[in-house]
């Protein structure tokens with residue numbers, strides 16, 4: 080019988096006998112008569128069909144069912160697996176199955192059939208559509224994808240009988256779609272086997288190279304693993320800890336990937352071995368960890384506690400990498416038996432422990448929230464975006480952070496508080512004004528780490544997301560929500576504001592809306608402004624992408640070019656008047672001592688980051704809703720932001736008027752050696768110069784150095800330079816800088 084099995088030609092009767100035995104071992108309460116009925120129905124339906132290697136076709140569905148049993152799936156799954164190809168390949172219908180086995184099983188079989196019909200393609204947009212179909216099927220009943228995975232597993236195991244072309248496409252699909260899904264579902268063992276089988280066909284030479292090398296080193300590796308196992312076991316026995324130790328050589332694809340990504344030769348990869356200690360309870364997990372770290376030197380940065388912070392696919396274990404006596408590093412995973420089941424079979428193990436009760440179902444809802452999230456995100460983004468986002472969300476590594484209430488939120492690696500806020504709710508993201516990580520205020524660009532507790536501060540009057548957030552957000556879902564906000568919600572508002580600004584600028588230029596919306600004029604103007612509609616112009620003015628004056632100037636040029644001479648005279652007259660009015664405005668414009676090119680009467684504020692004063696070279700930034708903020712041309716915000724395409728057109732020329740105001744507030748930073756009386760000396764110097772101090776704060780940096788930040792009122796740069804020169808004479812001062820640098 081062994082020999083027959085190795086050739087893959089077991090009879091279906093033998094295979095079913097084995098299946099029955101396995102079901103009885105793992106699931107003694109299963110209704111064997113239903114399972115047998117499904118088997119008989121499948122045999123009958125597939126009668127006469129053969130597999131490539133010559134066995135009856137039905138042996139494939141029994142093998143798939145066997146894999147389902149090994150995954151720990153329930154009775155319905157086993158029945159559905161036996162029938163999984165019957166709608167597609169035989170005369171059995173959905174109704175036949177529903178009538179004999181119930182609607183649930185018929186639905187699962189139909190779901191698997193739909194997935195089978197999904198043709199793998201290397202075209203991105205089609206791949207996307209396929210992935211979407213799979214997710215749809217999964218979100219309805221996760222067993223559909225589990226059976227599909229079992230089906231694929233058996234097909235991959237028997238791939239040697241297929242054509243080279245089929246071997247290649249199926250392996251590629253398995254590597255790109257099924258292995259990542261298995262990973263997301265927490266099915267490590269399944270993922271490993273799928274990856275190794277795929278690699279065998281995708282790069283047979285690379286595969287053989289690794290297996291040959293492993294074979295050659297097997298004796299050494301086995302003796303090493305044996306020694307470590309014995310040593311750990313002896314220690315646990317001494318301390319009365321009941322633990323089971325197992326070791327393995329890492330799966331081939333993981334070695335292959337390491338060779339490829341780290342460009343290493345196999346003999347350079349030391350941690351080929353992994354050890355696992357399985358104990359009875361969580362307390363023992365930590366006990367064992369203590370012993371391991373006592374026996375071997377732990378490698379820094381390689382310790383991970385997925386017991387206190389489980390992965391969203393439910394995986395729990397403690398991981399640590401230590402260095403053995405021969406200087407060989409190896410990984411040890413420590414977990415309980417229940418965690419072990421989950422680690423091996425992921426979601427599938429779920430049925431083993433909590434079959435059928437309502438609580439388990441609630442849990443599933445939570446666990447598959449990411450599937451739903453992906454589908455939601457898909458509903459309002461275009462196909463390319465969705466697939467790109469999906470790839471990121473599905474395949475990139477992830478971080479797990481907490482809400483202040485202790486809920487685990489799973490985000491892609493590199494995620495920021497912006498991603499976090501948008502996962503909680505779009506409204507939370509759109510109203511975010513600040514974020515705390517582990518109780519401290521952080522910048523929105525802060526990259527979240529595993530285990531961070533993240534809190535989002537919101538305000539109803541928050542101005543909404545800024546365009547920079549799109550770059551700071553790591554997850555496709557967050558970026559998509561921000562984009563939506565700009566496209567939809569804010570567009571209406573932008574149009575209203577922009578239209579009002581445009582209208583008033585038009586009137587200042589002696590024109591009116593009618594001149595622009597004129598039937599003959601409008602198409603010319605739209606072409607000149609390179610937009611599809613006037614609303615686009617308004618929206619752009621509304622968010623600050625274009626100034627109303629600039630738009631009107633362009634419009635005016637175009638109208639002047641087109642209008643007849645008589646009309647032109649009238650226009651000139653009106654324009655002249657407007658110029659006169661503009662001249663009268665000059666005084667008003669310069670209330671801040673700053674003139675803004677192309678903008679009259681606009682609100683001006685001095686940026687806090689670099690606190691410019693007369694004498695500084697300056698530049699203006701058109702903010703959203705807060706007028707123009709004036710920065711120094713050496714301000715780091717300007718230097719880093721000026722080439723940002725999204726802010727295109729928002730930087731404008733500004734200049735100091737000949738008669739600036741009496742005083743401006745500016746900030747300077749003083750770095751000094753730590754000593755007593757430092758602050759007093761600063762105050763004395765400032766006082767001797769009659770400088771008006773707005774604020775003065777000092778703090779220690781490290782007990783050796785301290786910084787003082789002074790806000791002071793000055794007339795101009797000359798004033799400030801005098802102050803800086805005098806402050807520089809204070810004992811211990813090593814550096815004085817202005818804010819913004």
Ligand code: MN
Pocket residue numbers: 139163164230
């Ligand atoms: Mn099949």
